[in-house]
Amino acid sequence: MTVDLLRVELGVIWRLDGRGRLPGPEELVIGVAADGMTAAVCADVPGPVAARLLDLVSRGVPSSPGHPPDLLAQCDVLLGGGRVVSGGPCYLVRAPLRFEVPAEVIRSDDPSHAARLRPLRPAGWEPEEWDELLAGGAGAPWAMIVEDGQVAAICHSARLTPEGAEAGTWTSPAFRGRGYAAATTAAWAGLLPGIRLFYSTSADNHSSQRVAGRLGLDAIGWLWKLTPRGSAASQT
Template identity: 35%
Template structure:
């Protein structure tokens, strides 16, 4: 969970959050509170740089009381308290997985997408990838008939871990291509000496199905208030 937090957000020297750690220019502000509850019982929490110190002290006491998570739909014990004290405007929550085994699924053509081949492989559905390909690396795709149909790339990059960003063209879903692309991406991240991580939102059922098909290791739940 420490690696997840470090990859997801930029931090200052005191450990306060500043921005969402998108690899391309134009990042949004980080949440006012990030809480990562783990299956082992320890929690990781971070606060944005502009949260007053007196609020941080109270929030830390509540964060320390959070229990281990078993089901990723379990809400934080002090969710209402966090929301009230921070005067929250938006909340996000979702399960976090580590990719410990590269389960490719079906035997398919998996290729790296680079600035050199992006326009050839990303046609007919992934054209937008050309604007981000230099930032979101590694980028791996399942290729059918010479074009990418499922793409997994690094969308949050920390010093020790990368977070996966996965997209599959609608007409190619349900064939195991997302799992194959994610497995290929995980191999590429390991080659860099980093840990491949996969997280999603509580209501993203298709992304959760990919995690289930791959047998990913559930290690906790992230919870953020903006």
Template identity: 45%
Template sequence: MTGIPVPHVADLLRTQIEVNWPTDARGRLQGPHHLVLAVSADGRHQVPAAAAHLPDALAADLLAAVAPQPTPAGPGSPPPALPRLQHLLEAALGPVHITTGPSYLIHPDRIRHAPTAPVIPSDAPPSAIASLRTANPGNWGADEWHDLLDGKLGPWAMALDPAAPPPAAGHPAHVVSICHTPCWTAHGAEAGAWTRPGHRGRGHAATTTAAWSRLQAPTGRHLFYSTTDTNHSSQNVAARLGLRPLGHLWKVSPLRDAAP
């Protein structure tokens, strides 16, 4: 029996890193983090990526520190190499900040989620998209909002307030949740979900994420959803959708870049 080869979990983790952080020809990260370490959900695979701004010798030491280490005890457990990685970075560059969170793989054909609200996807008729021109929920710049609607920022899906009248003359659309494409490559795309305060906990983010994944399915890209250990609402979205846990992403950044 033949078919499309199933990617190895380590390859999927590498793809997710490259989706979220552009890499150069050496596989080195462009962006704020010194290091990203992806660990598979079963703890058997670790994929490190060092930043392009690091000296080559330091980057080599970091990657070498991961290779011989045993794998973590379980999902979300700190990688055994983490203290050594922190020591190497702080000795060379000063204090660091470590953040982590789970990542998931989205299979559009495996999602079984009943929509909780009317959805307008990015491939909707022009008249439907026109109804969203004045519906910016306030967390997008004016030009950015129109670029989003025009498809310049990748596929998206928006849920409308189910208690509001359908968009029409005199009744502007009221967007309560959005799933968009904050980053993508030819091989993968990351889901970016947001829900308006006052409408959270009702499944709307799961509704838009499911719709977004169906838009992405024809592209053949691997689809990812990631969050932080402290964002339980976002983790609940993954649970509602029955997403497959892929692993944990450990990000080591300069302390000055830590969120207040």
């Protein structure tokens, strides 16, 4: 059942606690698949409210892809109202994948590239994070394309747990539209045999959705979030 896959992905992305609760700032995440819905509530939400939210979801009817479930409005009221609604599609990555581009794809299972990659840290990566990634720590395994002396594209393990991994992709604006995100994602998938691999994006990120289409990823549903207005997550 695809709702079971969404339940696994939700746990991978948010690393739920022992009670199955979210760490925040999202107060509620609902996974909507064709065959059902699943949800998780923030650890800060009082128990009675959390129970009512989960009961609503358990009795709800899945909405069509791209349309928030009707019960989101009721959930917002239970949480105090005024929450920001956001969402996006989710996909299952089935390795092996191939996507050919006229560029070399560097993989983290070849440590010989680390020295030349270290000074090429892209904007948005802190020096310590970049060093840890190249050393095989948080974010590994990964795949990259380097062109014109800079990192043109990267797919890394945005989340990695025993239950699965979530792809994190980035392409430099100067190199978009060349298929580099698809090529690095395909290479990344080959580095993680034996676990479920997921790819998700936001409703308005059409370029990221095109990557999923290029790779023929299996659409499994949508994740919808209710987030307090003003939090960092509600701005993205």
